[in-house]
Amino acid sequence: MQFIKKKRVLQQQMRVTAGLAVMGLMVMMLILTGCSNSASPATPQAESDRVMEVTDEENHPGDEASDEPVVVRLSGGDYGYPQPYTTHSRGPGRYKVNLIFDRLVEKDENGFVPWLARDWEISEDGLLLTLYLQENVIWHDGTPFTADDVLFTLAYSKAFPPVGYGGLLTDDAFVEDVRKVDDHSLEIYLREAYANYTEELTALQIIPRHIWEGVTDPESLTGSEGVIGTGPYQLTHYDAEHGTYRLEAFYDFWGPSQAVDVIEFVPVSDEVLALENGDIHLASIPVDVIQRFSDESVYGLIDVPGVWGYRLRMNLQQRPELQQREVRQALAYAIDRQDLVDKIARGAALPGSMGILPPDHRWYHPNLNPYAPDAETAKALLASAGYEPGELSFTLLTGQNQEVRMGELIREHLEAVGITVVIQSVDSNTRDQRLAEGAYEIGLTGHGGWARDADYLRDRFAPAAFDWSDGVPGYENEWLTAELNRQITIMDEQERKASIMAIQEALAEDVPEIPLYFNTGSTVYRRDIYDGWMHIFDHHEVTHNKLSFLNR
């Protein structure tokens, strides 16, 4: 009996030891994969092996130092299947589509760069746009790319507009005709001169005609054929429930070689901790904890340009008091934008200018009335408009969380000049919808795109008919409207810039809306994993452009 008992104990002990050993081994493996800067793909797949086999030296000019593929892990989350019709409309979804598909024109730090269109010409009168396409481009399935694919994409997008698409190239009021010249060039005839035509060339991802022709329900194309593009990456894994993606380099890509071989998107709950643990290799880090990373040489820091901003919108239709310019100016003097920057953005932001274009915009007007916070001036302006302190009261529509806090600060600022504010907080979708419907008095909203071509001023301040998603309900300034409509027809850049400057001066005087601040801050990345991140001129995320992943 004794012996049997002993044996059992021994067996148990052995089992425990074996268990511990296995666990130790697993931990070791985890540590090893976590530490090596060129970890092999965590989820080996048959498909990925196939892609890896295609790798050959010629396609890897910059990678002599190591044969190990560069794998970059980024914060994931489900943003839809990455083809133009099933992606979610927010940036994290759309840039994945853009890694798989190509546009005619791309953007870099300074402006537009040739992409599928290797060159383009605009006629002197601005009415004929000629595109010259890259040759030797193939789709991921090996079929050659031609002008027919571009023509097809234009026609198809007219019938079925892709997610979030609002471009002019499919608009009959803008485009008179599109003609194929030969397999690698085409002509687009415009009805009127349009200075910002290059931006329109970045609006569409080109899809393969041989796959999409005859597809009448583009949202149903969620198999592997739906993600055949000409882009530098191919989708090899997607899991909606976990919000994971895996993109692998397509080494027969026509353009610059890939500096990153595999991009993996993994779900994380806290980006700061995930970056520290090495679960992801890049994250936007709040100012208060940046010290943890800035002192470590393994991390690189990138300053984010201030092109994502908040603005306070005023509804002149609902509140006729706001028709008086003095009242709007008083609001601008009352709201201490620097205080918002210090408290809400913790200092990592640039206060807005009443000329609307942000300081990081290439056509920013630096010499406008700064509207330095001044309660006395604000009160005097209100008095000159005929309002006693305490007479005016507004409902401020905000989103949630930080926006409510921002609303509380604005309430404090406005109450200091005798304007009462009631905060109404709703979820951000409702807020967006109510702003678009004009169902608000004053409203707070934040979004990107502030560094885009200055033509967005036209969307905001030339009166629209009924869609207020961008505009100011009830606001009309005749000179401004005429000038906004004129600038877009000016094909000479210097002349157009002068017009935009004059427009900013008028806006700063009129204050139809109040830009509050533009987020800056830092993106932190693992220098040892990948070091090639860059910003394009009009976007605040280094990951949202494809040049960041390519050798240039």
Add this chain to the structure above:
Amino acid sequence: MRWQLRWTSINNAIRWFTLPGKLALLVFCLLVFMAVAAPWIATHSPYRSAGPALSPPSQDHWMGTDQLGLDVWAMILYGARTSLLIGMGTALLAGLGGGVAGIIAGWYGGWIDRLLMRMVDILMAIPRLPAMIVLAAFFGAGMKQMVLVLSLFSWAAPARTLRGTTLSLKEQPYIRMAAHHGAGLLHMLGRHLIPEMMPLLLISMIRLSGRAIVAEASLAFLGLGDPTSRSWGLIINHAVNFRGIYLTPYWQWWLFYPWLFLTLLVTSLALVGRDLETLADPRMRSR
């Protein structure tokens, strides 16, 4: 046989309290005092930034300030009002409503009983928090709506308890005698049932208020309360929404104090409730 709590001599009742119970009662009274006297105790306004943002506890702000520079102590004081009002409001509404429903069900029996008890069953089976989140999102933010939503989900427990008591009381000879002599429900309620059930109802109301306070804090934490009001759950919500708060020292006051007071209030309610329960149950009392 029947034991009646004499509320005229509260002293007498408190004497039966255990030491933790007495301490809890003291803490509870202190918190009530804080809530009532908030405008006089607070050294700053809870709605206006009173100092530099995120300053640690100091002489001027002895619980520090939050992101906007609001005094945390002032927000705790005014937050106590929200928590207590919602706790008491829910306890009263759900306790009385549920109590009446329970007595009616027990007294009349039949289809009324079946209907009410099925509703109770359903309410008890529904997971509370998800349902409350939906309702709170639907009714919107605000103290009244919050009390309404919380009551809607809290009346089931007192209803069930009081129905049981009513059923057993109904069989008591003196009640049957009274009924035989033609006493109606109203008379019965005033003369016999309510005095009999008061202790039970009170205990279940104390329990309800504890739960309501936590539920309010959870909803506020999830961002479903009035986001500009001052409540403990909301302070916690703002604090945890501050990116990277756990990697900064700020949580040591911005998050810690509202958590501490919430815990104090809920624990003290639970302890007082426990002692009252012992008091109300003659068998346990004799021990």
